[in-house]
Amino acid sequence: MKDQLTFEQALQRVEEIVSTLERGNIPLEEAITLYEEGKRLLEFCRKKLEAAELKVKELIKDKEGYRLRELK
Template sequence: MNKKTATFEEALERLEEIVTQLESGDCPLEESMKLYEEGVALSGLCNKKLEKARQKIVTLQQAEEEADGQDE
């Protein structure tokens, strides 16, 4: 998965897979470290996408409030 073009849902699904693998305890240390590093990157990606969505919602709500205020 290309982290730059991954959707939020794809990144979250991969993150859940990584958590499952790490929790199983079956991975060698080196593989666990690579998975952990990938997980941290995916977590950051998900947080950025959520923040962008939150900002868009706030912008839309403000625009709606301004439009409602002009109608009165």
């Protein structure tokens, strides 16, 4: 993966990988390699989404416990 890879680029590549795997006309070793790449890209996307969520929400503690508040 490139250092400058964006969420959108990673997601697009995952979609390409899924499409290729669904066609099913590739050798097993290539399918395994693509599967592993897709798995790494999905983890990258998950981390990007989590980081974005943290930027948008803030954990607040009050007398009732913890709650999330949207940042403005």
